[in-house]
Amino acid sequence: MEYEVIKKPRSAGQTANMPDYRKVHETFAWADAHKLIDGLPGGKLNIAFEAVDRHVAAGHGAQIALRWIAKSGERTDFTFKDLQDRTNRFANILRSRGIKKGDKVYSLLGRVPELYIAALGTLKAGAVFCPLFSAFGPEPIQSRMEIGGANAIITSSRLYKRKLKNLRDHLPDLREVILIDAEEMDTTALAPLMQKASDAFDIEPMDPEDTALLHFTSGTTGKPKGVVHVHEAVVAHHTTGRLALDLRPGDIYWCTADPGWVTGTSYGIIAPLTNRVTMIIDEAEFDTNRWYDILEKEAVNVWYTAPTAIRMLMKAGKEATQVRTFKALRFMASVGEPLNPEAVVWGQETFGIPFHDNWWQTETGGIMIANYASMDVKPGSMGKPMPGIEAGIVEVTEDGAKELTEPLAMGELALRPGWPSMMRGYLHEQARYDKCFSNGWYLSGDLAMRDSDGYFWFVGRGNDLIKSAGHLIGPFEVESALMEHDAVAEVGVIGVPDETAGEMVKAYVALKPGHTPSDELMLDLMGHARKRLGPAVAPKEIAFRENLPKTRSGKIMRRLLKARELGLPEGDISTLESDEK
Amino acid sequence: MNKQDIETAVKAELNRIAPDIDADDIDRSENLRDEFDIDSMDFLNLVTALSKLLGLNIPEADYDQMESFDDLVGYLSKKAPA
Numbered sequence: 001m002e003y004e005v006i007k008k009p010r011s012a013g014q015t016a017n018m019p020d021y022r023k024v025h026e027t028f029a030w031a032d033a034h035k036l037i038d039g040l041p042g043g044k045l046n047i048a049f050e051a052v053d054r055h056v057a058a059g060h061g062a063q064i065a066l067r068w069i070a071k072s073g074e075r076t077d078f079t080f081k082d083l084q085d086r087t088n089r090f091a092n093i094l095r096s097r098g099i100k101k102g103d104k105v106y107s108l109l110g111r112v113p114e115l116y117i118a119a120l121g122t123l124k125a126g127a128v129f130c131p132l133f134s135a136f137g138p139e140p141i142q143s144r145m146e147i148g149g150a151n152a153i154i155t156s157s158r159l160y161k162r163k164l165k166n167l168r169d170h171l172p173d174l175r176e177v178i179l180i181d182a183e184e185m186d187t188t189a190l191a192p193l194m195q196k197a198s199d200a201f202d203i204e205p206m207d208p209e210d211t212a213l214l215h216f217t218s219g220t221t222g223k224p225k226g227v228v229h230v231h232e233a234v235v236a237h238h239t240t241g242r243l244a245l246d247l248r249p250g251d252i253y254w255c256t257a258d259p260g261w262v263t264g265t266s267y268g269i270i271a272p273l274t275n276r277v278t279m280i281i282d283e284a285e286f287d288t289n290r291w292y293d294i295l296e297k298e299a300v301n302v303w304y305t306a307p308t309a310i311r312m313l314m315k316a317g318k319e320a321t322q323v324r325t326f327k328a329l330r331f332m333a334s335v336g337e338p339l340n341p342e343a344v345v346w347g348q349e350t351f352g353i354p355f356h357d358n359w360w361q362t363e364t365g366g367i368m369i370a371n372y373a374s375m376d377v378k379p380g381s382m383g384k385p386m387p388g389i390e391a392g393i394v395e396v397t398e399d400g401a402k403e404l405t406e407p408l409a410m411g412e413l414a415l416r417p418g419w420p421s422m423m424r425g426y427l428h429e430q431a432r433y434d435k436c437f438s439n440g441w442y443l444s445g446d447l448a449m450r451d452s453d454g455y456f457w458f459v460g461r462g463n464d465l466i467k468s469a470g471h472l473i474g475p476f477e478v479e480s481a482l483m484e485h486d487a488v489a490e491v492g493v494i495g496v497p498d499e500t501a502g503e504m505v506k507a508y509v510a511l512k513p514g515h516t517p518s519d520e521l522m523l524d525l526m527g528h529a530r531k532r533l534g535p536a537v538a539p540k541e542i543a544f545r546e547n548l549p550k551t552r553s554g555k556i557m558r559r560l561l562k563a564r565e566l567g568l569p570e571g572d573i574s575t576l577e578s579d580e581k
Numbered sequence: 582m583n584k585q586d587i588e589t590a591v592k593a594e595l596n597r598i599a600p601d602i603d604a605d606d607i608d609r610s611e612n613l614r615d616e617f618d619i620d621s622m623d624f625l626n627l628v629t630a631l632s633k634l635l636g637l638n639i640p641e642a643d644y645d646q647m648e649s650f651d652d653l654v655g656y657l658s659k660k661a662p663a
Binding site: 286535 | 596597599600601602612614618619620621622623624625626640641642644645
């Protein structure tokens with residue numbers, strides 16, 4: 001079915017931060033965007049200064065920066081001044097515990113205020129902040145802490161006991177475990193230190209190219225990659241927040257992403273605060289009534305969410321929306337995986353405005369391609385490149401990447417590097433980093449096309465990575481965990497389509513001699529995987545096979561498993577040596 | 582179906598989703614998703630499976646009445662014909 005273009009009324013363009021996309025895109029220069037941040041003397045800067053301190057200095061200390069809604073429904077407000085005091089205290093604590101500039105401070109927390117305070121306080125102290133998703137199990141946590149060389153971590157006693165305590169012998173660099181709610185052996189309790197610490201702190205002036213953030217992303221083979229972002233990235237966070245999310249000072253803004261993933265940091269901490277909006281933070285997981293209540297009662301102006309959540313709301317039906325009004329809602333955006341056109345249109349019908357899909361990656365640090373407040377929306381399209389971003393569709397051959405300019409030509413989505421939030425490397429993995437570039441293009445790994453109006457359309461992924469509920473999952477990590485089970489001989493992990501989550505992790509398992517498939521064994525494997533990987537990464541379905549399709553070199557052909565699962569043509573199977581049984 | 586049957590059914594379905602966690606070890610009055618370490622998708626699958634098994638229509642608008650294990654069993658007991 002063809003979807004009609006959603007035309008924007010002229011009034012949308014008159015009030016938006018970017019009234020005319022074409023004009024801004026033509027004249028945009030990152031040097032101008034740089035002027036929108038204050039910086040520190042001597043060409044230095046610090047993300048946390050732009051997010052917090054400069055607003056207090058400008059007289060906005062009393063504005064609410066963060067409204068936290070606990071699982072119980074109780075609300076706690078933090079003004080910019082509160083945030084300044086607390087992040088200063090946290091930075092002082094890090095200093096007093098011997099955490100130096102450049103050290104790595106991790107977090108393993110749900111969406112609680114301490115997470116936000118720790119993130120900004122860490123940056124203030126000049127240390128590198130690395131958030132971990134609290135639904136990870138011990139294995140993803142261990143590999144990410146090992147690769148990054150974590151020096152300190154802030155977590156809760158519950159998460160510590162469940163997931164971290166037994167790993168400590170494997171983490172020689174870890175000097176400090178800070179617990180937000182209790183004291184255990186060999187840990188530090190946060191609360192008494194916060195009380196004692198001074199609320200004054202001389203923020204660490206950082207070089208624009210100093211590392212600020214470490215985000216992990218999954219690879220198709222091998223270990224997860226530590227994506228390095230620098231303080232200069234704040235220029236892009238701020239500008240993309242302003243232009244792509246239309247954030248305006250004083251807005252009420254709700255980003256539903258967890259800071260354990262890049263969206264929840266770039267657009268759940270940094271961009272909203274640098275743009276001086278009031279952030280809504282909900283500790284609880286998705287719930288239809290709760291979410292609609294928040295949108296209505298908190299009078300949310302700008303809402304940034306994800307396709308899985310939107311599809312769950314669609315499934316819940318009209319009843320819940322009919323009894324509510326969302327008068328304050330001005331702009332809605334979605335990210336994580338392509339938003340299906342039905343959902344874009346559902347937004348228009350339900351809220352009177354469409355969802356604005358956008359596209360970016362952990363590596364790009366910020367929004368690269370987007371649908372904008374003033375621009376007509378083609379449902380199903382990811383939109384057009386951000387001002388300051390040159391995107392292209394390329395074909396990669398032996399001679400490297402070559403742009404395809406023909407409209408609707410399918411190829412790999414590529415970007416010209418050079419924007420401030422571009423990754424500066426994969427930690428300790430120069431070769432893997434180098435492989436991302438060809439002939440002056442950064443290769444995204446996604447397949448896409450561009451239509452004659454310049455709108456980009458997602459086609460598929462060029463690799464085996466799985467996107468489930470917006471989270472990128474590397475099949476290798478899942479396969480490795482299952483291989484540790486005594487009964488398992490070989491494993492192939494793929495993403496299978498799921499109408500709500502986009503994709504769901506499914507594992508194909510062949511057993512060692514002496515083991516027979518049974519429901520009991522399946523549940524045992526499921527439990528084994530969940531214990532190691534956590535619910536966000538573990539497979540939701542496990543199927544037994546006698547043999548998995550392999551190449552001559554013994555590599556399991558995930559692509560073939562997937563084609564068969566979907567009933568698609570099997571493509572080139574000339575390398576197939578040993579077939580599925 | 583009495584409350585005991587429903588509780589058995591809930592435990593069995595939870596065991597299919599989170600086999601690594603024993604329903605007898607959890608705090609039944611605490612948040613179910615935290616106790617069983619299940620995400621939103623798992624929770625959706627749990628409710629769908631229970632509604633099929635018990636032949637009940639469970640609207641999403643009621644999900645906030647299933648905060649804890651006890652809440653969930655209580656909700657289903659109220660809904661299920663005795």
